[in-house]
Amino acid sequence: MFNNKGADLNNKITTLYEKYGAMVNRRCQSLLGEGAAANDATQDVFLAVVQKYEQLTLNTPSSLLYRMATNICLNKIRQKKNDNKLFDQDYEASLLEKIASVDELELQTIREKIIGHIFQQEQPSTRTIAVMHWVDGFSLKEVAEEVGMSVSGVRKRLASLRKKLGEMKGWDNESF
Amino acid sequence: MNHSKMINSEQIPELVLEQYILGELSQAKLIEVQQALLNSESLRARVAKIRRSNENFSLPLRQTIDLASEPYSTHSPSNWENFFSNRNISLALISCLIVIFLSPMLTLENTSLHQDISQESYDIRLKGIQPQIKIYRQVGNNIDQVLHDEMVGHFEKIQLGYISGGKKYGVVFSLDGRGEVTLHYPEKESASTVLDKSGEHSLAYAYELDDAPLYERFFFITSDEPISVEKILRRGKALATEGVEVAKSGDLFLGEAVDQISVLLNKEPNQ
Numbered sequence: 001m002f003n004n005k006g007a008d009l010n011n012k013i014t015t016l017y018e019k020y021g022a023m024v025n026r027r028c029q030s031l032l033g034e035g036a037a038a039n040d041a042t043q044d045v046f047l048a049v050v051q052k053y054e055q056l057t058l059n060t061p062s063s064l065l066y067r068m069a070t071n072i073c074l075n076k077i078r079q080k081k082n083d084n085k086l087f088d089q090d091y092e093a094s095l096l097e098k099i100a101s102v103d104e105l106e107l108q109t110i111r112e113k114i115i116g117h118i119f120q121q122e123q124p125s126t127r128t129i130a131v132m133h134w135v136d137g138f139s140l141k142e143v144a145e146e147v148g149m150s151v152s153g154v155r156k157r158l159a160s161l162r163k164k165l166g167e168m169k170g171w172d173n174e175s176f
Numbered sequence: 177m178n179h180s181k182m183i184n185s186e187q188i189p190e191l192v193l194e195q196y197i198l199g200e201l202s203q204a205k206l207i208e209v210q211q212a213l214l215n216s217e218s219l220r221a222r223v224a225k226i227r228r229s230n231e232n233f234s235l236p237l238r239q240t241i242d243l244a245s246e247p248y249s250t251h252s253p254s255n256w257e258n259f260f261s262n263r264n265i266s267l268a269l270i271s272c273l274i275v276i277f278l279s280p281m282l283t284l285e286n287t288s289l290h291q292d293i294s295q296e297s298y299d300i301r302l303k304g305i306q307p308q309i310k311i312y313r314q315v316g317n318n319i320d321q322v323l324h325d326e327m328v329g330h331f332e333k334i335q336l337g338y339i340s341g342g343k344k345y346g347v348v349f350s351l352d353g354r355g356e357v358t359l360h361y362p363e364k365e366s367a368s369t370v371l372d373k374s375g376e377h378s379l380a381y382a383y384e385l386d387d388a389p390l391y392e393r394f395f396f397i398t399s400d401e402p403i404s405v406e407k408i409l410r411r412g413k414a415l416a417t418e419g420v421e422v423a424k425s426g427d428l429f430l431g432e433a434v435d436q437i438s439v440l441l442n443k444e445p446n447q
Contacts, residue, residue, distance in 0.1 A: 025233060025235055062195050066194070095429055099429075134411060136190065137187065139417040142189065146191070159418075159422075
């Protein structure tokens with residue numbers, strides 16, 4: 001049994017899940033394919049919400065949950081990138097693996113990190129930004145609005161990531 | 177002209193549709209989506225699909241409060257259990273055993289067949305049959321091919337063609353200096369992306385360039401697996417927002433099973 005605080009949080013999470021669980025699950029399926037991996041990732045998203053509930057700003061939960069789902073799925077892809085059966089043999093698997101396997105860029109200054117910590121803001125992952133732009137097709141402006149950054153900030157991160165991905169073997173499939 | 181400019185409805189990302197259904201869109205965005213819904217059957221179908229999925233969603237929530245207060249643990253099979261429950265590995269082991277037992281026989285009996293196949297593959301590679309996109313324009317009475325990085329004029333009429341290079345599926349689209357994406361093949365987003373494999377294939381209609389500045393870049397995306405036109409176009413549109421230099425030369429991020437080639441045409445400066 002939960003204490004009052006626990007019961008209260010449980011109710012909030014249950015309400016959140018009832019409203020957003022299906023959306024989160026669809027997002028996970030879009031990245032991991034239909035199946036157990038996507039269902040596990042869905043649960044992990046709400047587990048993360050419980051763990052961080054006090055720090056989260058839930059004005060528009062869909063944006064936050066969508067980003068959290070993306071990030072958690074990318075972590076799963078990264079962990080299991082050698083297990084081809086994580087996915088159906090979808091042609092996008094290799095793309096997501098590449099994005100997932102790029103180390104988080106050291107683009108934030110220490111000052112940004114400190115300010116972020118002080119205001120308890122979750123810094124958007126560059127990998128999540130990349131998936132939103134290159135996989136989901138969000139424009140830079142839309143990504144910027146979703147993650148609360150400037151367009152130039154998003155562009156800068158993507159430019160660095162594009163360069164890094166370009167250096168990875170096998171990316172250069174352009175020919176004329 | 178049969179090549180319609182891509183309308184906004186087709187560029188609406190999934191999250192925006194989710195937010196529309198959840199009632200979390202800003203007023204301006206809501207109006208934009210409502211307008212797009214009126215004009216686009218495919219968008220209405222996407223919304224209906226999400227609603228159906230919501231109704232059918234039945235995955236129960238794990239007891240998150242308990243889990244959050246303890247180290248996260250689920251049933252975790254032993255390493256060996258994991259190893260053998262992995263279907264990939266099991267299949268790989270079985271395949272290896274089959275190969276080990278049968279390979280001497282195959283080697284002895286099929287040497288000539290193997291040579292034939294190798295020769296055939298070699299010939300194909302020699303002939304260099306790779307997917308190609310071809311662009312032609314009429315100059316006087318002649319039809320000239322327009323090559324990568326060449327200059328073209330505004331309102332010039334061009335004819336597009338492709339060589340599938342043995343690929344089963346393909347999409348042809350262009351990106352212009354205004355960031356507009358135009359689908360050339362298939363003619364509609366919902367149409368089949370199956371390619372004609374018989375040599376060079378001309379698209380059904382000629383295409384007139386408009387007055388968009390700077391460039392027109394034509395992409396030919398091919399794969400042996402079916403391709404989602406909607407996704408390709410959305411990513412093309414996203415590429416355009418990364419700035420002119422990236423739009424002119426950057427790759428679309430598509431994954432290794434999908435090939436992309438592109439031809440860039442530079443636009444003559446406005447007089």
